[in-house]
Amino acid sequence: MSRKKASKGKSTCSSPSTAGLMGKGTGKPARGSPGIVQMNGVVHPSRPSISSSNEFYDIAFKVMLVGDSGVGKTCLLVRFKDAAFLAGSFISTVGIDFRNKVLDIDGVKVKLQIWDTAGQERFRSVTHAYYRDAHALLLLYDVTNKSSFENIRAWLTEIHEYAQQDVVLMLLGNKADATHDRVVKREDGEKLAKEFGVPFMETSARTGLNVELAFTAVAKELKHRSVKDPSEKFKLQEYVNKEMRSSGCCRS
């Protein structure tokens, strides 16, 4: 079965806004237009999740980690999932893998299904088929590796080509703890992010800096979109800025 053939099949996840990843029993009929409206009224009491894990959730989203090889995608994921950083215990990711984590966002159990991908360029022809179904993309570069930063433009082009139009996107400058080896200034990251209108922050999988925040911000944005509550406006970058300040973390 080929990539293209498969994608033409039962495409339950054709849009990032559809309820393709929602838990069973959430399927209130869609009112009016398709897409996010389907997720109205998703706040039900806990029910069995779709995965083999025993965690309950109300809504689920697919998040993908992308970026050059060695920027720390797997480390970021493990830091977020298990609050651990085991220096020198990671092996390079071949192909694609995922982990789940359920977050409590304002009383709603939001499950993030986080997909980790191989960074090497040639694997992209295998992995970009998955962008299409992603609700959010975390695009990483390594602040100690100039070329990983320079490749961000190419990544954005790739994302625009294969991901959904309304995908939630965030740019992360990882390894922010490595002060001595830093070659990409924080301002450069900010500038690039601004140019493309993408929220940005620096993270460190080693110290945990902003890792939780990055995923929480994405989860909040996705949850906000799905319940589509017009009374509250959620602005991802504003939230991130506020939380980063209040966290009082080092900003090198």
Place this chain on the structure above:
Amino acid sequence: MEKKKKTNRTGHFAGGRASNRVDRVDPYGFERSEDFDFDSYEELMSEYLVVLTRRSIKWSKLLKSKKKVQKNVKLKRYVRKGIPNEHRALVWMAASGAQDQFEKNPGYYQMLLGAQHDPKLVETILTDLNRTFPDNILFSETSRPCLQKPLYNVLLAYGHHNSTVGYCQGMNFIAGYLLIVTKDEEKSFWLMDALLSRILPDYYSPAMLGLKMDQEVLGELVKIKTPQVWRTMIDHNVMWTLVVSRWFICLYIDVLPVETVLRIWDCLFYEGSKILFRVALTLINHNQTLIQQARSLPDVVQIFKQITQGPFVNDCHTFLQHIFTEPGSLSTSTLTKLRARCRSHIISEES
């Protein structure tokens, strides 16, 4: 991908005296994971050691009487029953044609290492150097000798030898295994060459066409042999690449247990890449009921991870017997035809 937490070498394994008798590090230098089942392992090894001893005696006799390793029906049978680790380098080299290349090209490997290096290639390889078997004591930076430098050399030499491929992630693990088994850089290089230029399709080239082809071929074979599993994959919209790309790219390294992988590689070097399908089809066929129980795409992914663990794959000797019976017939001509069809299908879809 995160490795399982390292074994606490200072001790405290709850109960189970087998944990005191069995080494914390396996014979290939890999630290056993925290959840390693020492009792089952000891039980299994008590039987497998008998097999190993018997095979070792037979192999010593066979190799003593021959000046050169010749491919024949008897040797093929011997290979399927497992090459003793002390003879692996010799037999792999002879059976794959690597020995011939090695002898025909004296000094070539050293020449590659001595030549000017492509900085881009160097950087790509260096990125993965610390990320190749951090759970193996032979690759730890503090170990003497440390295999990181030989690993770097083999990958660098290969990248220059075959500049179309250069370096592709996954090759680090393959070169790593070759170094563990042969303990020789140059032999590892020529075995790498045998794999990439003769035994495997173009898995590692930038277009990864061979990988895409074999994934599609596997799908076709599953459709014929276990149609319900094929149906499950369609129902949950699972692309084969999602569950099996690592199987092909890493030749089952870090997918199946080390000893099982080496037994598969014995056949891979002797018989060719068809064995990779036999392994995949056996895993799928043996677990088809389980796979069909999947209720979602994540379920399928989870199950495909699950089926590469446990007693069925740990017992490498029995597993190797299964792969030649369980999937049924798989002729070379069928595989050749399927590969040709899938390859042209992918090319036409991508253009």
